[in-house]
Amino acid sequence: xxxxERKKQILKAVVEHYIDSAEPVGSKTISEExxxxxxxxxxxxxELCELGYLEQPHTSAGRIPSPSGYRLYxxxxxxxxxxxxxxxxxxxEALRGKLEDMGGAMTNAGQLVSSIxxxxxxxxxxxxxxxxxxxxxxxxxDETSFIAVVMxxxxxxxxxxxxxxxxxxxxHLSDLKNLLNTHFAGKSREEMSAHLMSVSDxxxxxxxxxxxxxxxxxxxxLEEASKRDVETTGASRILKMPEYRDVDRAHELMxxxxxxxxxxxxxxxxxxxxxxIGPENVNEALRDTSVVVASYDIGDGMRGLxxxxxxxxxxxxTVTARLSYFAESLTKMFGKGLxxxxx
Amino acid sequence: xxxxERKKQILKAVVEHYIDSAEPVGSKTISEExxxxxxxxxxxxxELCELGYLEQPHTSAGRIPSPSGYRLYxxxxxxxxxxxxxxxxxxxEALRGKLEDMGGAMTNAGQLVSSIxxxxxxxxxxxxxxxxxxxxxxxxxDETSFIAVVMxxxxxxxxxxxxxxxxxxxxHLSDLKNLLNTHFAGKSREEMSAHLMSVSDxxxxxxxxxxxxxxxxxxxxLEEASKRDVETTGASRILKMPEYRDVDRAHELMxxxxxxxxxxxxxxxxxxxxxxIGPENVNEALRDTSVVVASYDIGDGMRGLxxxxxxxxxxxxTVTARLSYFAESLTKMFGKGLxxxxx
DNA sequence: CTTAGCACTCAGGGTAAAAGAGTGCTAAAA
DNA sequence: TTTTAGCACTCTTTTACCCTGAGTGCTAAG
Numbered sequence: 085x086x087x088x089e090r091k092k093q094i095l096k097a098v099v100e101h102y103i104d105s106a107e108p109v110g111s112k113t114i115s116e117e118x119x120x121x122x123x124x125x126x127x128x129x130x131e132l133c134e135l136g137y138l139e140q141p142h143t144s145a146g147r148i149p150s151p152s153g154y155r156l157y158x159x160x161x162x163x164x165x166x167x168x169x170x171x172x173x174x175x176x177e178a179l180r181g182k183l184e185d186m187g188g189a190m191t192n193a194g195q196l197v198s199s200i201x202x203x204x205x206x207x208x209x210x211x212x213x214x215x216x217x218x219x220x221x222x223x224x225x226d227e228t229s230f231i232a233v234v235m236x237x238x239x240x241x242x243x244x245x246x247x248x249x250x251x252x253x254x255x256h257l258s259d260l261k262n263l264l265n266t267h268f269a270g271k272s273r274e275e276m277s278a279h280l281m282s283v284s285d286x287x288x289x290x291x292x293x294x295x296x297x298x299x300x301x302x303x304x305x306l307e308e309a310s311k312r313d314v315e316t317t318g319a320s321r322i323l324k325m326p327e328y329r330d331v332d333r334a335h336e337l338m339x340x341x342x343x344x345x346x347x348x349x350x351x352x353x354x355x356x357x358x359x360x361i362g363p364e365n366v367n368e369a370l371r372d373t374s375v376v377v378a379s380y381d382i383g384d385g386m387r388g389l390x391x392x393x394x395x396x397x398x399x400x401x402t403v404t405a406r407l408s409y410f411a412e413s414l415t416k417m418f419g420k421g422l423x424x425x426x427x
Numbered sequence: 428x429x430x431x432e433r434k435k436q437i438l439k440a441v442v443e444h445y446i447d448s449a450e451p452v453g454s455k456t457i458s459e460e461x462x463x464x465x466x467x468x469x470x471x472x473x474e475l476c477e478l479g480y481l482e483q484p485h486t487s488a489g490r491i492p493s494p495s496g497y498r499l500y501x502x503x504x505x506x507x508x509x510x511x512x513x514x515x516x517x518x519x520e521a522l523r524g525k526l527e528d529m530g531g532a533m534t535n536a537g538q539l540v541s542s543i544x545x546x547x548x549x550x551x552x553x554x555x556x557x558x559x560x561x562x563x564x565x566x567x568x569d570e571t572s573f574i575a576v577v578m579x580x581x582x583x584x585x586x587x588x589x590x591x592x593x594x595x596x597x598x599h600l601s602d603l604k605n606l607l608n609t610h611f612a613g614k615s616r617e618e619m620s621a622h623l624m625s626v627s628d629x630x631x632x633x634x635x636x637x638x639x640x641x642x643x644x645x646x647x648x649l650e651e652a653s654k655r656d657v658e659t660t661g662a663s664r665i666l667k668m669p670e671y672r673d674v675d676r677a678h679e680l681m682x683x684x685x686x687x688x689x690x691x692x693x694x695x696x697x698x699x700x701x702x703x704i705g706p707e708n709v710n711e712a713l714r715d716t717s718v719v720v721a722s723y724d725i726g727d728g729m730r731g732l733x734x735x736x737x738x739x740x741x742x743x744x745t746v747t748a749r750l751s752y753f754a755e756s757l758t759k760m761f762g763k764g765l766x767x768x769x770x
Numbered sequence: 771c772t773t774a775g776c777a778c779t780c781a782g783g784g785t786a787a788a789a790g791a792g793t794g795c796t797a798a799a800a
Numbered sequence: 801t802t803t804t805a806g807c808a809c810t811c812t813t814t815t816a817c818c819c820t821g822a823g824t825g826c827t828a829a830g
Contacts, residue, residue: 110824111823112822127825143780143825144779145780145823146822221574223564231564233576235588241576243585243586320682323674323681335667338666339663454792465804466804466805469793469794470794483793486792486809486810487792489792771830773829775829779823779824779825781821781822782821784817784820785816787815788813788814789813790812790813790814791810792810798805
């Protein structure tokens with residue numbers, strides 16, 4: 085059933101007042117705004133309550149939006165704000181400094197978002213489990229150590245000094261390198277370790293040790309890269325919000341944000357922006373918070389996420405506008421900046 | 428002037444009661460403990476107040492320790508606890524998992540400490556500005572890109588794919604590598620960039636570009652490594668402490684811990700453990716908190732720091748014992764674990 | 771359908787009294 | 801001289817209570 089135009093206006097007004105005052109909104113406030121008497125508004129209030137869009141903290145208080153009230157607001161009533169020049173400039177500015185180190189940008193994305201929207205934020209870099217090693221290099225150091233260099237298929241290069249318990253002849257490193265590149269490059273972790281078994285008897289023990297150390301190292305890198313990484317920041321911002329004046333509530337949310345960040349919502353692929361209001365969050369601990377989360381493209385079909393966590397009384401219009409802009413900017417950055425890395 | 432034995436006992440008792448109750452301690456509590464009448468205790472209280480070791484929140488309340496009371500307690504009265512087997516086991520256990528990735532251990536040190544002592548913690552890895560490049564390697568990729576590998580004097584190896592705007596002949600990379608190793612290895616950042624100038628006209632533009640990209644990359648690594656890095660964790664733990672039931676106080680400390688972490692105390696070299704009580708902290712924002720900070724050796728005369736921040740009513744005995752043990756364990760780990768890295 | 775009017779409800783603020791914890795002081799006991 | 805019992809006093813905390821004000825729901829008139 086469709087709401088009357090006036091009911092929508094009233095709901096919108098209540099939501100917006102409540103968003104910036106955090107206090108129940110009375111009929112008088114709305115009546116002044118819409119130019120109808122408060123009694124009329126009260127009648128409408130009563131119906132909106134009945135329909136489940138508004139709630140009453142207690143009999144003699146004003147109304148506050150229910151989760152479905154917010155939902156309707158977000159879906160239909162909210163004006164999609166465009167950002168002011170100051171806002172875009174602020175976000176551009178924040179991104180500009182970070183543009184240099186692309187890798188850092190992802191882990192810092194949360195911090196930026198948090199400062200941009202003034203809510204706690206999180207950043208997810210979805211792991212790439214399809215990653216393989218594109219190239220191995222072995223650099224000789226001495227008879228008991230060498231440097232393993234691994235370039236993954238996303239053009240990241242990692243390297244580490246490796247020590248071996250068995251002496252080996254550095255002259256053989258070049259052969260080993262070729263072996264690695266022909267038989268281990270392009271393989272998954274499982275394939276690599278399977279293949280490692282099969283060559284174990286074709287090599288001298290000391291060279292096999294070098295080989296396996298390198299493969300293990302590479303395997304560790306792939307595993308690390310396949311993990312989804314979630315970072316949260318700005319949790320302390322909630323302490324300025326009236327809904328978290330209660331230290332225990334604040335503590336609950338804050339510990340969730342640091343200890344359970346893996347359980348923060350991750351929308352399905354292809355959804356650029358998702359808003360989860362209160363009980364729409366499956367996670368119990370987020371039942372009275374809202375989450376807004378946007379995705380951006382990293383390239384190669386990969387994506388990252390940036391999200392915002394706050395009370396259901398969240399400034400959805402501003403948050404969605406800024407977050408979308410931020411995510412779009414990141415997508416652009418990655419489109420331009422990569423794949424030729426650095427400058 | 429030396430306090431009487433009994434005054435010391437009383438002070439000790441007051442501090443310890445206050446530490447675990449957070450409530451002013453009355454004469455009756457102490458009288459039961461020491462087997463003297465409460466009136467006697469009251470007389471002693473009055474004198475201890477006069478001497479500045481105790482304070483009275485208001486006329487008819489019990490006593491709480493003053494900062495100098497805590498100081499005396501820490502210096503003379505506190506029993507240096509040895510850890511229980513459970514405690515050492517807990518710490519060993521926490522470290523065991525992290526032993527593998529030594530680099531990670533340092534950034535995670537704060538987290539571990541925080542969970543070990545249940546206060547917010549911080550970890551400082553003091554930058555090494557004497558670091559130089561021990562070895563350069565250049566690996567050929569194609570005519571417009573190559574991999575720069577840099578091993579620093581602390582045996583860390585970093586590498587990155589570099590793109591060049593000018594085509595170059597990969598065959599020359601080996602010469603460039605030798606040039607780098609003979610003229611740039613072992614040099615400071617300033618020396619490297621100075622030398623870069625001097626070779627600019629001895630090389631073709633495209634090779635100079637490769638060279639300078641590599642040197643810049645190395646320089647960036649050295650700069651990064653020279654920076655002191657401070658990480659804080661566990662800030663939300665304060666929300667469980669009665670002194671931070673006031674959201675504003677909590678917020679103040681928490682934002683300090685994230686935004687001003689560089690201003691956390693860093694003791695002079697050679698001090699294994701430092702305790703700063705309330706106003707002993709020069710920093711205004713820490714005026715009514717205490718900080719306990721321990722240092723550990725990384726090797727090569729370098730050190731790291733782990734510290735704990737909490738209310739002046741901190742459990743100094745437990746914190747110092749656990750923190751010391753933790754720092755000593757780290758020192759041992761680094762002594763054994765490095766310089767031959769990994770396993 | 772809208773609005774004025776009115777009685778009603780309930781949270782929040784303020785004051786007052788009561789309770790409780792602990793003190794300081796005095797005077798007696800050790 | 802030191803310790804202790806006793807007692808009046810102080811000050812916070814708790815509870816109760818009332819009052820106020822914001823806001824409601826309902827009714828009846830416009």
